[in-house]
Amino acid sequence: MSVARNVRQSPAVLVIFASTLIAVMGVSLISPALPAVQDALNITESQASLLLSAFTLPGVVLTIPLGMLADRIGRKPILVPSLVLFGLCGSGIVFVESAIPISLGPVVLAEAFPVILALRAVQGAASSAIAMVTVTLIGDSFDGDTRRKLIGTNAAILAFGAAAYPLLGGALATIAWTVPFLCFGLGLVVAVPGLFVLSEPERKQVEDGEGLRAFLTGPTSLRPYAVLYAAILGIFVILYGAQLTAVPFLLDNTYRLSSLEIGLLLGIPAVAMGTTATQTDRILARVTSFQSIALGFVVYGVGMGIVATTQSVAVSGFGLLLFGFGQGFAEPITDTALNKLAPDEFRGSIMSVRTSVLRLGTTIGPPVCTVAALRVGYRHTLLAGGVLAGVVGLCWLAASYR
DSSP states (O other): OOHHHHHHHHHHHHHHHHHHHHHHHHHHGGGGGGGHHHHTTOOOOHHHHHHHHHHHHHHHHHHHHHHHHHHHOOSSSHHHHHHHHHHHHHHHHHHHHHHSSSGHHHHHHHHHHHHHHHHHHHHHHHHHHHHHHHHHHHHOOHHHHHHHHHHHHHHHHHHOOOOOHHHHHHHHHOOTHHHHHHHGHHHHHHHHHHHHHHHOOOOOOSSSSSSHHHHHSSSSSOHHHHHHHHHHHHHHHHIIIIIIIHHHHHHHHOOOOOOHHHHHHHHHHHHHHHHHHTTTTHHHHHHHHHHHHOOOOOOHHHHHHHHHHOOHHHHHHHHHHHHHHHHHHHHHHHHHHHHHSSOGHHHHHHHHHHHHHHHHHHHHHHHHHHHHHHHOOHHHHHHHHHHHHHHHHHHHHHHHHH
């Protein structure tokens, strides 16, 4: 059995992987249920999309301070409480709904919507901390081939969750719109072993902010970081705005699919992404990190164009398959490149910027797509996004060969 495989089966790494599954649950589980939530709460499509934005927005502001704190006090004191908070606030939404008498109907539920959004916001802050610490722990604890393999495995596990959760969320939403939120209680389950099996990796200690400021203002070029952060922003605007918000509404409005059927289709790109993510070593043996990311944007563009122009559910599924391949070429490669660039003592801060930018993309993606769709429709919104992604990817790919 290989060293990497032994490492993947260690209790601490299993907790890290389980935490990744928890973090990705926050949006992909709820996305196919958005039409059901809209009907139950008597709200608009734009308001329903706030269930995603409220979850992702806190991470834009809070993740960087949490990353700096993780560099000072350690990773475990951030991860375990975040898992607990994620579970309590996520599952607490069910009790908000259950406190409303059925006879009062959707009007009162709509009045409870701000409370639900507040719980989603706290849950989202916890999720951002979880996502930041899991990748940081892998970078802290491993290097070389083992690090690349674990980041690829982590991305594949994330993709597995992204594939399974839409299906699960869509199925559970057919029972009641609140049932998917019960699953968030699993954060509490993962927190218990995390308390006992996680340990702090050896790393240089950061006593104050002077070292980080010296790094930022020193001779080290920050351009590779800026390029990777820009790529991460684009990746998650596409993922959360196009794939997880615009596509479900397009499938619902055009083909009148059920939440379960939408969940099945949204699982296609996640499977493709997970398959591609496991081949990170082979991809990087043939192209550079930046070329792989650029290729991902090109494939994104083609996939979005297909979904936007077809009148067939089957062809839409093929377009979503390309979404997943584009994600696999881009997302895990950015994490690998950032972990390789980051100095050990500042990895938490650097990866927290990654997570903050990621959350910015997931926050602005859904409202941008829904607002654009109100003006030109979901098809034209996806087509415009596909053209933009393809052009950016082609220009970036051409520049990388100069």
